[in-house]
Amino acid sequence: MSFSYLKQLPSPSEIKEQYPLSAKLTALKAERDKMISDVITGKDNRFLVIIGPCSADNEDSVCDYVSRLTAVAEKVKDQLIIIPRIYTNKPRTTGEGYKGIASQPDPEKKPDMLAGLIAMRKMHIRAIEESGLTCADEMLYPENWGYVEDLLSYVAIGARSVEDQQHRLTVSGFDVASGMKNPTSGDFTVMLNSVYAAQHPHHFVYRGYEVETTGNPLTHVVLRGAVSKHGNCVQNYHYEDIMRLIERYDQMELMNPAAIIDSNHSNSNKQYAEQVRIVKEVMHNRILSPEIRNMVKGVMIESYIEPGSQKVGEHIYGKSITDPCLGWEASEKLIYDMAEMNA
Template identity: 30%
Template sequence: MANVDIRIRKVEALATPDELYTQFPVDEATSESIHQTRQTVNDIIQGRDRRLLAIVGPCSLHDPVAAIDYAKKLKVLSSEIEDEMFVVMRTYFEKPRTVAGWKGLILDPKMDGSYDIGGGIALARSLLLEIVKLGLPVGCEVLDPIIPQYIDELMSWSSIGARTTESQIHRNLASGLSVAVGFKNSTSGDLVSAVNAIKSAYQPASFIGMDGKGASAIFRTTGNDCCHLILRGGDQSPNYYEDDVESARILLEKEGLVPAIIVDCSHSNSRKNYERQKRVLRSIIDQVCWGEKSIRGFMLESNLLPGCQKIPSDLSNLKYGVSVTDACIGWDETQRIVLHACELLRKARLEGGSVQPL
């Protein structure tokens, strides 16, 4: 009897990336649009474009219909603020879990513990494709190192979460991703692991992965010069205040890195209270108006309706447009605070005017 896979109950075939490319192809016009939005994101991170990167969207996507509804609203808003902000829709499909909980649309699209991963990957790709065809760039958190093979060509930005920033596998993966990558500081609030991750991802690397045909392959990367720091707060306190941003900028500069910082308005920066996200955004805009150039953008957790909900046993009881993971601000609040933040930026740029509270 072979002493392998003794705890594997079943092995199932999975469609290859090439097969999903054929099923959900990217046309030439969409491909060119993604290329341009990636360049814009890179220019903002590198400081060549003065605008702020606004990464806005649900904590996680679970309902494709609601996701498209949200994307259409966000596309309209993005055109109204494009002189000061470049909007990327937050399209997160994978949820890291410390112990238990729903792991996201890719792993469990039916939200019933059946783990139809093949269906989840196909659904994620088709949903991203529909969003980018609206002319709205998308950004994803990268968790499973195989998943980017299925969706990498659709993304314009990505992030590595606080729990995986220290992972060498994810640092190597980031060095080869086709998009800018933000590394979050650790859940303790420590910045060193994220800064080390940025330094590591800047360098060429080699890692084992799966190619388009589904075969194991060695990937050798060029390194990624558009990696940056995401401040998301820590266990003890937020880290979006002026002194925190200044310390982060000095640390990046000391290490010879581009001082590019994105501030997460949620998580520990909002003390896990979604209604406090506007306070964080207000501080970010205030700092930018007063000349802090290292802040290259912000993240908002936003959905059609505010708050969150538990996943019911009867999925027909799910509330439309409400998060099933972290609580989010609703669309009306999103639109109000983003438009006002944009007006403050315009005023500061044109008149040097004072900052008014959100």
Template identity: 35%
Template sequence: MKNVTDINITSKTLLPSPLELCGEITKSEAAEQFVADSREAINRIIFGDDRRLLVVVGPCSIHDLEAGREYARKLAELSKKVSDRILPVMRVYFEKPRTTVGWKGLIMDPKLDGTSDIPEGLRIARRFLREVIEMGVPTATELLDPITPQYIADLVCWSAIGARTTESQTHRQMASGLSMPLGFKNGTDGGLDVAINAIKAASQPQTFLGVDNEGRANALTTSGNPSCHIVLRGGSKGPNYGADDVAQAREQLEAAGLTPAIMTDCNHANSGKDPSKQPAIFEEIVRQSLTDPSVIGAMVESNLNHGSQTFPQPVEDLEYGVSITDACIDWATTEAMLLKAHADLAPLFS
């Protein structure tokens, strides 16, 4: 008889259940309280109860844990200087979407060698998120695989659904059950409808296939996630961070009966992936926020050092603190940007 099952599967690796991994890599009560407090603070900004600017800032992706730790330490120190007017949240991105092929992030390939040791990747991700939380820095990540949140979501303060997956029913359903505030990016063409529809879908109760914390297949039913907002990231037709673009987004959100809460991505199609344009875009977002309460924040791709480097290449040849995915601005530029923004935001808090 001709085989019709798993004909293209070459191997299987059993994962620990989420319950087992979370029991192996536990969090303290203080860390749990910090996550809860950070989520609540972000929520207050989204819904206009806190006029601070929410800034999701950090590496495009985490590939070097020591460089990531150094970045987190620097951000923790900077946060002390700006936290009365800005809430910095560190990008701790472990999953990278790919149009065709390429490195898919530290969870999928933690050794950066194509061996795809996912059990170890999940352990590394959970430990690193815990470290950042323990430094007093809120965490942000993009959730790409719908199973991943069971392993790490309790250590995530804000999450994103990317432009490639905002239209995905699977990701909208997943978002409806997540416990943290979440931003949906506009589509790759720059259109807002897919993100607006995603927010509406994710805010409603959903029932879908998933796994529980014991790793068993379940039909999961959610109450809906009320803490979703839009992220403007530009598109194939150009950037959408200008005041007119933001006004249009605000009008479309209000017409859909949604809270007009708008974050703007300073990189990607808004910058044409030229990191040197990010400071000017960020300055424009700060300017808008002074008069428009719907402008709640910005995303910035930033690393210890400027630019990006080719990957794959031998790990020992990689330059320290330089992105292996999208190009980033360096730390000195990031620090100057946030300190200037802190000064510029003074009129809101006088």
């Protein structure tokens, strides 16, 4: 047989029972979910800043980073809502390399899915406990949603997942803001069709059950740049790109038009330091155009304690082992600059 069945994993309810979220933190999440929802629906003029490591590879350094955001978030709370990135699953273009803590709790050891599910949940809970901030994660594997559904305030669907039927249908059952990235081709139609699908009810099979969903009106787009047929990066955060997106939104029956700009990936050609310039251009365009201000609700920034990246096994505390990230000092300054520009 092509499959070797190693062991049956505990259900989400079993894992949640072992590692529960307290009533106090459950109330905190509900409060933050409402704040973020109000930004997506246009009831709140604050700006979302989804910021953190490319991949959450180490609990201590990730929670250290997230806790550093607490004081900053308090200072900018009238202008910005900080949503830490704790991305526990890492998509790999070729299938090779570190796939995230949910699959591989120790990047230098073999995958362990049970330990990974526990590590994923424990890290998210610890981050909320220590920082008072609920976080964002990428839903690379739809069947993992149940293990973290009570913890996350924002979910991203990646460029390689956005065309997948199961991802679209699963998001239709989420009750938090969910961003659909444009595919690597950059096709706006694919991205907007994904938003449409996720905003509407569905009937399908999920984790061995026949289920129905109500649709998720908080589903929106994330612009992350594209790759041309010649392999070159193509940006899609400029003024003209957002105006075209506004036009396309107007042509479709979509609720709560909203866009988040991913300042890294193909938008920066993975030149992590360019994120500062890109974010400031986005903020400047929001100042110039009321239409863009109404459409662009936030940015994604890849940031960690130390700038750049390292190879697995180098053990530099707080430095990415996947894509290069902005360092803490540059990130902190950028957050304060954004708050000033959104005033």
